Amino acid sequence: MYAQLVETGAKKVPTLAEMTPEEQAFQAKIDAGIKIEAKDWMPEGYRKTLVRQISQHAHSEIVGQLPEGNWITRAPSLKRKSILLAKVQDEGGHGLYLYSAAETLGVSREQMVDDLHAGKARYSSIFNYPTLTWADMGAIGWLVDGAAIINQIPLCRCSFGPYARAMVRICKEESFHQRQGYDIMISLMRGTAAQQAMAQDALNRWWWPSLMMFGPSDAESINSAQSAQWGIKLFSNDELRQKMVDQTVPQAEHLGLRIPDPDLKWNEERGHYDFGAIERDEFYSVLKGNGPCNKERLATRVKAHEDGAWFRDALMAHAEKRAARAGKAA
Amino acid sequence: MTTKNLPLWEVFIRSQHGLAHKHVGSLHAADAEMAMNNARDVYTRRNEGVSIWVVPSASIVASSPDDKEPLFDPANSKVYRHPTFFPMPDEVKHI
Ligand SMILES: [Fe+2]
Ligand SMILES: [Fe+2]
Numbered sequence: 001m002y003a004q005l006v007e008t009g010a011k012k013v014p015t016l017a018e019m020t021p022e023e024q025a026f027q028a029k030i031d032a033g034i035k036i037e038a039k040d041w042m043p044e045g046y047r048k049t050l051v052r053q054i055s056q057h058a059h060s061e062i063v064g065q066l067p068e069g070n071w072i073t074r075a076p077s078l079k080r081k082s083i084l085l086a087k088v089q090d091e092g093g094h095g096l097y098l099y100s101a102a103e104t105l106g107v108s109r110e111q112m113v114d115d116l117h118a119g120k121a122r123y124s125s126i127f128n129y130p131t132l133t134w135a136d137m138g139a140i141g142w143l144v145d146g147a148a149i150i151n152q153i154p155l156c157r158c159s160f161g162p163y164a165r166a167m168v169r170i171c172k173e174e175s176f177h178q179r180q181g182y183d184i185m186i187s188l189m190r191g192t193a194a195q196q197a198m199a200q201d202a203l204n205r206w207w208w209p210s211l212m213m214f215g216p217s218d219a220e221s222i223n224s225a226q227s228a229q230w231g232i233k234l235f236s237n238d239e240l241r242q243k244m245v246d247q248t249v250p251q252a253e254h255l256g257l258r259i260p261d262p263d264l265k266w267n268e269e270r271g272h273y274d275f276g277a278i279e280r281d282e283f284y285s286v287l288k289g290n291g292p293c294n295k296e297r298l299a300t301r302v303k304a305h306e307d308g309a310w311f312r313d314a315l316m317a318h319a320e321k322r323a324a325r326a327g328k329a330a
Numbered sequence: 331m332t333t334k335n336l337p338l339w340e341v342f343i344r345s346q347h348g349l350a351h352k353h354v355g356s357l358h359a360a361d362a363e364m365a366m367n368n369a370r371d372v373y374t375r376r377n378e379g380v381s382i383w384v385v386p387s388a389s390i391v392a393s394s395p396d397d398k399e400p401l402f403d404p405a406n407s408k409v410y411r412h413p414t415f416f417p418m419p420d421e422v423k424h425i
Pocket of ligand 2: 091145148174177
């Protein structure tokens, strides 16, 4: 998802009997639905996994501003431009809430940002695809923010208090993101044949990358089982992906758009849609840095950070000078 | 390159007149003025508040989870601090 393939360090998920008394007490709290707070005792693996998961999530929000930022100056009307600007600004806020949640675990934001810029930390594979037309703004809001909502709503109930509270704030804002995207698609589908074709083309390009956001099947994954035991992963990747397909197909039908999957079919018996498998090779290749835009995205982030360094320095110098002057006066 | 990191601040918002300020999150800022501007931009974009407090995180003194028992357990045995401890006769009203 926004955090894909999070490493837990676990070789095997421990049973209660294999845990130390401290770990047992910790697990009992999680099983009872009592939130873990930053200063509470926690296993080192839980802390490290959360830092990885939350920082990956934060990086995704920040890097995720770039594909849409690409269209702010080219939005087709002032209204659309204001809306897109507000949406992208929200994503910056989401990054901040999440970095703050991770900082409660004793890692600094600078360290997390440095890790991202050094290529040591991941962000979601979805933001490494290019935004070629205005219809991509519709498809991203509808599908990418739609997928984010499916992933994030359960995380509002995750075991770590600061992460859960950040997710509550984020989820309140995401619904606007998804709707503004769907609204763009509605407008395009009411337009000319060329505009309708543009909408279909955007869906064709974003459908599979959106389903890949949920990651590969993790039914057998020890990392996922460990994260489930810790209450920081509440549904499997396949369950969430199924939910995405089931809720999106009727929305596409309403628009009059065709989902680019020959295997897509309603399964009466299961009460769900059957659908094709994601391309695992493409997923891993994009995650490893070989997607169409990986290098450009990271280079843009690094440049923005470095270009702003003199300004951050000046802010600190100004604040220190004023504090020193106030100290002298007192 | 930046040598000093911007300090951390905690943000408290009064959501409506008559309510207390409530912790909503944190942010980084060089000074109080920047913390206030950032808090406004990040935490009140949808009319979430009528008043903002920003406090340097380093100024907050927090109780430790290890002190939970000495701090809070003594209250458990003092049930007489609650009005329900005193049964009142049914015929006595307004008490
Ligand atoms: Fe977001
Ligand atoms: Fe969003």
